[in-house]
Amino acid sequence: MTISRHRTIAAALLAVLIGQAAAPVFAHNERIHQQMTDYAYHLALAMAAVSAGDTSSNPLVAELAAMLNEDPDLPSFFDAAGLAVPKLRALRSGLPDDPWPCVDPDVTALVDDDSDSLPDWQLASGTLLEQPMSGIVYPITTRYANKNQVCEIDKTYTPIGATGLVNPTSGLTPKEKFRSRDYTGVTLGYWAGGPDRALKDWVFRSTTMETLQIPAVSIGTGVGVSGLAMAACAIACGMMPILCGLCPAIAIGAGIYVVDAINDFDASSMEHDDFTGLGHHIDMKPLQPGDSTFDDRRGKSMEKAGPAGNPDLLEELVVALYDLLGWHVRHDLSSGPQNYQTAVAGTPDDDLHPDSVPRSAAEWETATGAHIDYTPVDNLALWGWNEFKKRQPDADPEVAALAAPRLGWPLHALGDATVPMHVVGATGFGHRPYEESFDNRWEELVIADVAKPAATAMSARQARQIVKRALVWRQFILQWRAGNGGTTDVPIRDLVTLLAAQTRTDAAAVAGVYNAGASIEWQFGTESTANAQYNSTALVAFQRDKALEAVAASLAFIISGMEAVQ
């Protein structure tokens, strides 16, 4: 029997000096995907209210009603929203039970009826999984049933900005009020974060995880510890915390132990947050002569990463890590190659978008993961969309007919298509600092807090702006349908691709969006210093523009998508 046949504990001590907090290279913030979706849903609610004749009950509907004459397609768009909302609310939630108790007494007070610290979901019948979205009475967080051992219900939830006006609370007690809101958008947003939780999408093995230990360089060390400093190990650990488990090491810095975790590691079958994002890119650069690709737009290709196809230093280090450790995709265990290589031509799901050129297991596995093209994120969107449309047996409720979970995949792809680094296949070029600064100022970008004077009016105007943008995407969908026999389908791959193209064009026009130095600073220096490089007025404006565009595209998609639902 050999070591690698087992899950081994490659325990090590993570060494990160004060001031550095290492984090995954490919991390994403599920919260933002959830919020983008929830915002879009609330705008659909507002449009539905206007369509139903409410044009003045609050500033939001008044603002939206005032735009109806701006474009002849707007009234029908609003009517479509009116039809979409009940369909969205009727979708099965797909939520698994979460058996963990609510340890926060404030949450317990809002959700627990029988003093067992568990949320009482008020189910009239059936399971939570089968419950329609309209029956979901609590706002769950992205950590629900996933990453935490407590119930994950957001006691502080409020809809974004003025949209709270179309989803008010009712009832007398706090518990009644908490249960009275429509949490369809929150739940759908939870599923929009789903692709980030799909750890099985890309599973890797390491040919030689022990490589990090050679060669070691002897150095003088402190009392009690003789030592070897391993540069490669330091780089690896700093870039991907999963790799710290490879380093049989301890750390001393300026007399202070700064080790904060000991990791477990299995080199034969590696699933990790670091890898899920590999299928979340779509490279919109024009192909160069001699480029081979397996889709009309390739996904992430480390060798061609970046706005000009010239990878930055961080990407170069990622490539080196993959090669050094011999990291190969495990075709047999990875869902990504199976799910995201598309083959729909000639089927009822044919969207007239070019299919993937299928690759064999050997083509996925022979080279290390640094030298292959991953599937593009529009394919991820299509997979989710087609899974959603399937009429599957109720025996598998999570993907049963008209269950919400897979609808999250196209929504996630739309969000990613508005991130400039995702549309040039870049891990570096400021990827994490950009996203982190974006996440940090999300509430500011979308005017989430309407407590300040005039904020409600500003938020309503922003809503109008988003609906106007959404109309453009809606018109694109309608034109595509008109050209394809009047189908009610949605060309999700085209939608994602166009959105990504727009993002790339816009990013190229703003100096400082692509910032290789910020990525290196973020990985090996100070996060706040790195993030601060996205604080300029122009870059904040760019981020706001992308936030609104993501919500707009999501809004057009959920409204149009429900037209495919009978």
Next chain:
Amino acid sequence: MSRRLIAALSIAVLVGSVHPLDAAAPNADACVADARERAAAAIKQGAAPYDARRQLEIDVLRCQDPAMDEATAQFIGTINADLAEFAQQFMLGQIDALAYRNARLDRSRKLRQLGGDRTLHAALRRGDADGDLIPDTRDRCRMTPRGTPTDDAGRPVPGTGRPPAGDGVDLGRLLRRVTLLKNEACDGAPEPRTSRPFKYGRSPTNVPIPAGSLKLVVAQVDGMPAGCELFYEFRLLFLDPVDANAPPTKEVSVVFSASEDINADPQVATFGFPVGQLLSPGRTAAFDAFKIYQRMKWRVRTAIGGPVTSPWSAAMTQRPEVGGIP
């Protein structure tokens, strides 16, 4: 198992196909594991790292695809080993980023464009003096320096790569902020025993750490060889926040060296989070959480400066010690 892992971690590589692979290997994982095991044995016999890595890569390819032609496996395996070697040289600063990029792009190109050329693969087995993946029978330049890009006739060509994009960030400066150390004194040490949580709370006095500091008290573990320092890793789940705006729970991991034990009692080890001192990110997070949360569910395990840990202790849920911990 952990002991065997240590052995496996001591650079597993094998020279030559002294143990031919079973072409009908029913399980690729087992096949790869066997290849690693042979590699471990070979390295103990003094195999050169590159040669051993190359053979391991070849063996693994044939584990994945038993039908792969042996010459082709050697061609691709050599490329993968070359890429690993170039990567290592780059990470250790032995070659710069441009030289690295040119070298790896050369191997990538050859994999892509020559990966299906079985005639070339077979010819390589008869000789490739400079290791540029162009067989001597085709090589117009048989002394190409290692890593230099070549054309298909083996002639050196300018690299196609441009320097990495960016503004010349001082990577070395940043990397110097990260230090990793291995304790060789722990080689051969037994697996440390499991500790267990006793209590936690504030320090009521200023000795040995300031009043108000946080203390964790656990069962002390000993028995390590001289010089093999022991570490305690804690998983702390803070519960019941007093601040209504705080998340309902907060989970933090922290690690202490045994040498940081501030208690002379041989039965217990006490670790402090001193007020007013700069703490690591994990310790800072733990101390901050301690101030906000009323209870803590925690467990501990021990580790030494190698890949060896004890099992986790049972978890214990407690409130801070009333009156503090002297």
